[in-house]
Amino acid sequence: xxxxxxxxxxxSVQEGDSAVIKCTYSDSASNYFPWYKQELGKRPQLIIDIxxxxxxxxxxxxxxxxxxxAKHFSLHITETQPEDSAVYFCxxxxxxxxGKFQFGAGTQVVVTP
Amino acid sequence: xxxxTQTPKFQVLKTGQSMTLQCAQDMNHNSMYWYRQDPGMGLxxxxxxxxxxxxxxxxxxxxxxxxxxxxxxxxxxxxSAAPSQTSVYFCASSxxxxxxAFFGQGxxxxxx
Numbered sequence: 387x388x389x390x391x392x393x394x395x396x397x398s399v400q401e402g403d404s405a406v407i408k409c410t411y412s413d414s415a416s417n418y419f420p421w422y423k424q425e426l427g428k429r430p431q432l433i434i435d436i437x438x439x440x441x442x443x444x445x446x447x448x449x450x451x452x453x454x455x456a457k458h459f460s461l462h463i464t465e466t467q468p469e470d471s472a473v474y475f476c477x478x479x480x481x482x483x484x485g486k487f488q489f490g491a492g493t494q495v496v497v498t499p
Numbered sequence: 500x501x502x503x504t505q506t507p508k509f510q511v512l513k514t515g516q517s518m519t520l521q522c523a524q525d526m527n528h529n530s531m532y533w534y535r536q537d538p539g540m541g542l543x544x545x546x547x548x549x550x551x552x553x554x555x556x557x558x559x560x561x562x563x564x565x566x567x568x569x570x571x572x573x574x575x576x577x578x579s580a581a582p583s584q585t586s587v588y589f590c591a592s593s594x595x596x597x598x599x600a601f602f603g604q605g606x607x608x609x610x611x
Contacts, residue, residue, distance in 0.1 A: 387558075395539070418597030429589065429602040430542070437597075475541060479597040486532070486557070487600060489541040 388413040390478050392490025399466050399497055407493045409476035410458040416478040419459045420487070421450060424473045434461070466497045501525050505590050505603035512580040512610045520575040520606050522590030529595040531573035533565060535586040542589065548573055550595070580610040
């Protein structure tokens with residue numbers, strides 16, 4: 387089955403700097419890659435996603451890149467703010483898996499003022 | 500629009516007790532899921548239901564059972580709780596196919 391590895395497990399950045407989280411996946415049939423943000427005590431919520439027919443997607447300060455050949459995808463947060471502090475999860479899914487997701491272990495991001 | 504609603508939010512059980520976690524969604528989604536979240540391990544799939552009337556095991560199904568009561572509701576049952584089942588449980592739903600999953604607010608379960 388699919389295996390998703392996520393690095394780093396913790397990331398501390400100064401406010402205004404950029405943060406990058408990387409994930410690798412094992413199943414070349416995976417074609418949907420969402421990123422979820424989970425604030426302390428809250429539910430995971432989608433912040434951005436990318437499908438395998440696209441190499442990059444941006445939404446304001448957040449961007450995701452996908453390298454299908456190398457089977458990895460990354461989340462980029464620019465101009466970080468204290469409210470970006472949270473746990474971020476990457477995930478992978480594919481068309482014939484009925485929407486089942488394999489999640490990475492998560493990255494704790496701490497933005498210090 | 501409530502989205503995905505789980506009950507209860509918190510529960511403490513003694514070893515060997517049973518309980519059912521309830522989940523309902525109002526987005527007319529076909530697929531529903533139960534995940535457990537443990538520190539450093541991300542979200543692991545317990546069971547899922549691709550559509551009304553079907554359920555399948557996920558990555559960590561042992562000790563759990565599920566029921567897809569109708570299109571809206573998907574319950575998770577612990578028949579004989581064990582301390583290893585102490586976790587935060589999330590229900591989620593999505594439209595058919597690989598697309599965004601919406602999560603409930605979670606149930607924090609402690610088994611003593």
